[in-house]
Amino acid sequence: MITMTYREAVRSGLQQALRSDERVFLMGEDVGRYGGAFACSRGLLAEFGPERIRDTPLSESAFVGAGIGAALGGMRPIVEVMTVNFSLLALDQIVNNAATLRHMSGGQLSVPLIVRMATGAGRQLAAQHSHSFEAWYAHVPGLTVLAPATNQDARGMLLASLSEPDPVIIFEHAMLYPQEAEVDEQAPPADIRRACIRKEGRDVTLITYGGSLGKTLTAAEELEPLGIEAEVIDLRVLRPLDTAAILLSISKTHRAVIVDEGWRTGSLAAEISARIMEGAFYELDAPVARICSAEVPIPYAKHMEDAALPQAATIVQVVQQLCATKD
Amino acid sequence: MITMTYREAVRSGLQQALRSDERVFLMGEDVGRYGGAFACSRGLLAEFGPERIRDTPLSESAFVGAGIGAALGGMRPIVEVMTVNFSLLALDQIVNNAATLRHMSGGQLSVPLIVRMATGAGRQLAAQHSHSFEAWYAHVPGLTVLAPATNQDARGMLLASLSEPDPVIIFEHAMLYPQEAEVDEQAPPADIRRACIRKEGRDVTLITYGGSLGKTLTAAEELEPLGIEAEVIDLRVLRPLDTAAILLSISKTHRAVIVDEGWRTGSLAAEISARIMEGAFYELDAPVARICSAEVPIPYAKHMEDAALPQAATIVQVVQQLCATKD
Amino acid sequence: MADGKIVNLSGLSRDHAWALLRQMLLIRRIEEKSAELYTIGKIHGFLHLYIGEEAVAVGAMQALQPDDEIVSTYREHGHAIARGMSPASVMAEMYGKANGCSRGRGGSMHLFDVGLRFYGGNAIVGGGLPLAVGLGLANKLQGRTRVTACFFGDGAVDEGEFHESLNLATLWKLPVLFLCENNRYAMGTGLERHQSQTDIQAKAQAYSLRGEAVDGMDVLAVEAATTRAVEAIRAGGGPFLLEARTYRFRAHSMYDPELYRDKAEVEQWKKRCPVENFAATLRAAALLTEDDLKELEAGVVAQVAEAVAAAETGPWEPIEDLLKDVHTPAAGSTSRSNTLAEAHQASAVGQLPQRRLAAP
Amino acid sequence: MADGKIVNLSGLSRDHAWALLRQMLLIRRIEEKSAELYTIGKIHGFLHLYIGEEAVAVGAMQALQPDDEIVSTYREHGHAIARGMSPASVMAEMYGKANGCSRGRGGSMHLFDVGLRFYGGNAIVGGGLPLAVGLGLANKLQGRTRVTACFFGDGAVDEGEFHESLNLATLWKLPVLFLCENNRYAMGTGLERHQSQTDIQAKAQAYSLRGEAVDGMDVLAVEAATTRAVEAIRAGGGPFLLEARTYRFRAHSMYDPELYRDKAEVEQWKKRCPVENFAATLRAAALLTEDDLKELEAGVVAQVAEAVAAAETGPWEPIEDLLKDVHTPAAGSTSRSNTLAEAHQASAVGQLPQRRLAAP
């Protein structure tokens, strides 16, 4: 176990991937000389050279599509789209090619592609640079969508994705990169099927992922002295959702709150709420609540950005209200 | 009242828009000489000339962005993106410019733009040409999203959108274009805030929109002799959702089924289910059910495409099951 | 030749000439039959015919080796056939039958054959170009001398992906042949109304790329130009933009009422029919007799009939297979990947909840 | 001049020369101050400095009229200031204050001023080009003689939107000036590693568009070239691609450790500093004395101080206004539009449900 940042954990994963399989290469804007917009790939150019650490032009559609093509051609590309904001420019390639080619070709092709991108708000980058489109990607059949929230997962889920024969999209919340924690570099690739209970509790289930895990755990701690024991589920895998884990927890707590940085309407939280409706309606003592981002382009000013995003204080407040309703 | 097809109703709306306001122009691939991929604009080039009926190159991002720019410049552009499938290429412009410019500029700008597109499956066009991304657009603050399901609405909602100072996205389900019905061309612009009850009933609320309205009404009819009176809500407006209309109906029926051609996970149906959870949990006698498309790239072969999409028979079956659970 | 051009036939063997003619004829007849089958409701969805453009696919494929890759568009029957896909597997696909090359899931716009290294069949205009760049990159990274040939239309040249792909391929010196089939129309929009610079091959300069235009109605010219281009690519010089100037004789798709072009223009181009003119050239050069042609034609007609029969009698994919192949099941049944595929499957299937089992 | 170039100053008035110098100096000092304020935590988010490139914005703006439009990028402080935006409103915006030009919602990357026809401040690389095309289209359709000037970097040239926008603007002969600020880097990627053809203005040919390159370190050259380009556009000839060759002296953003370029290269370019060299030129031509310069500098420093004061004392936007301006309230309070805006607002706010009111 060594202490490292989330960014270093990603780098460690990339490094191991590149060392262990020569079909692996990394490509994206500024992954090479610059060292990655978030410094995740710093040093990799020196170790692996420009053929395997490829700086691309600003051409999201072309280089993501080229990743798909290279995967078809027998490589194991890891494509870094700098942030989810720019991934809109590559969405056609991801939806209509990466996710679709296998089924549409009658099972002839497969696309073992990893696309990594930073996501989320919180750094005062304003409306065009603060998106959370995880829910959109989680909507698309053919994709596996991951959201590592811990440093161990940042490394382990990347490595697990490498053995997948189909496209995997990995969301790294930009606020997590400086997060320090112990990482076991000897650990096997992470499980990428299951959600994980990060804190046990019996009064309410808090369901979250990615950049919101920290806030949710903080809220859960603050709820303890108020007499509410919250169970915190880190979804980890956004597609396919681990519905069983959610329902199991609710069969114990009978209450649930979903914390999701996406805009409320059409959020991933909506999907989770709907699944709980379908799978645990009779278990519920109160309606499932969602805490999401306000429905507004995320503003630059700190106090306004804070007001737009889910915060621990809001979670505490909503949970308290919810637990006050006794059935 | 005259009988016309949905496509003719769209054309009638376009015509009136172009006649009544000289700032209005129509632009898109093949809207001019070809007459529109779905023949919605046939004849308009002859009446309004090439300055106002503009054929564009295959450049979805540029011509949608140009529509935004033209709106900023004082025009009232109606941009036709041939189908929602190609709109992915223009999504960056819609999300990061059209939807965002007003708020991000501190209220200085507004973007009175209409983007029309055909949506949906059912014509055996296979995976890349059968998408339903209404839910994605309905996720984005700053957009108004409409889904006219009737011929009157096809015309009236387009005209209503013209007086909006902010961007409106209109989804025309491609299966509806040949639909014949009476249209009142003297009617005022349609209401674009409210959902509409297309059939009253007291046993269950069926919530749907666009291309699924017909199937849902058929199912509702088939349910009558089985002793189930279904109320059918046509959402019409996908953003902002008319939650009040949904909750009101459920306070009467206490049961709801949502029919939505989008893929199930992350569908608009999920959002509606979540809103019912939040707003009418204590009114429900049974969990809300969703009938959506199977989570698969839509296949070409007719029997497979049919199997992938919501069908009236499935609706009947699910509603029957749901109504069998008495609380 | 009908248009009076002099063709250099020196070095053209009878066998090769016949093969070219046979392939063009086969494509022509398959397309005609498809149109007919569409009209009587055997083929559905979109159907984009290649009639008039046969010389491009047939000429170009001659220059490619079995392990080269092909990426194509929704107007790809010609490319598929010229690459060697069996008419039966193409026709069955258009019928939506499980013996179709894509199990009936793709239809006319999505022909795939991984054995022939035929990577589809892409219905998003411009969407295939980045794939070709990636296939080229894989070849380069693995030190293979394969060439990836990417077919696309003049309309695709308008899309941003054209620009991004050519830049990327040239920058990285990738072995990709960008082959633009300029048939002068993007659906109903004429070239001069969708491109400000109508000399497509000249756009190569914007990328420091080699470009050339060739008469796309002349199969030998296309073969020669493609051969040169492919040689240059294989020699390590990076990509090549080849513009084949051609014309589609039929409507854009079966939905198109062709309001946007004059019949006279179409008739003018039909005089340059690549099939008829090549046959005439061969006859003039005594490489083909009237009887030979009849025999060829008869063979082709038989092939088409066989294809239709295969499509007619082919099985439908069982509905239970709907979710199959959304994800790849892993080779070993106990592997993690397999469970991920299963997890996807499970997640995709929703059910109504059970009544509360435990007390609150 | 420091780099020994001979500048033609004939016809240059002292007033105009001073105005150019004052603006460049103002931009330089605002940028330096911004960097300082960023370091001490007054400015947040991304901050992209224009230092080194001042001659481009200042030179180009001289050619534009008050009713011309400007579309810019996230590196746009220079354009905003040169267009006449008050340093206070720019600085307050960077502070996130409500007296900022965008009410503090945009920050450094999103300066807007509709009065100055300054349309932002776009942080998606290439995202501004289609907007400029549309503004140009509106001008053309309304018979106005305005020109839309669109600034973008060499990196934006890689994006598909560059290609699509230039084609569209040329095809439709729209009055748009595409002004590429080629500073030789897209973030950390040097020009020759992101473009296969590094002569950007030469790409104009791919669109039958007029293109020209100009020394972007020379404010007079930029002014002259832009004036010619704008005249040609106003004369009805359609768009123009002007490439200003320049260099950024600072890091890409405040996050950038500049691992990708040599200090020596930067030092070399700094010798061509547009501000210092222009001042030197004016002194050499006796259009400026040492004292004049000091006075100018003092004026600029005072302006910057005022701007900082305005930002420091400016109010924060109230949190209650968070959802304001997502939609436009209609002019008349009873109008339908207003209710749609209200419906959006209502829909955006979720609440917990009431207990069941009616029996089942």
Ligand SMILES: Cc1ncc(C[n+]2csc(CCOP(=O)(O)OP(=O)(O)O)c2C)c(N)n1
């Ligand atoms: C991105 C995208 N936009 C629009 C369409 C609709 N469409 C299909 S084919 C076509 C014309 C394409 O023209 P071209 O590239 O010249 O190919 P051709 O049909 O002439 O072979 C259009 C507009 C599409 N399939 N994809």
Ligand SMILES: Cc1ncc(C[n+]2csc(CCOP(=O)(O)OP(=O)(O)O)c2C)c(N)n1
């Ligand atoms: C579509 C998109 N991709 C990536 C980025 C991240 N990014 C911001 S600036 C930049 C470099 C742009 O370079 P250039 O256009 O030359 O402008 P410069 O910064 O040199 O002024 C990159 C990659 C972005 N903002 N938008």
Ligand SMILES: [Mg+2]
């Ligand atoms: Mg064409």
Ligand SMILES: [Mg+2]
């Ligand atoms: Mg640059």
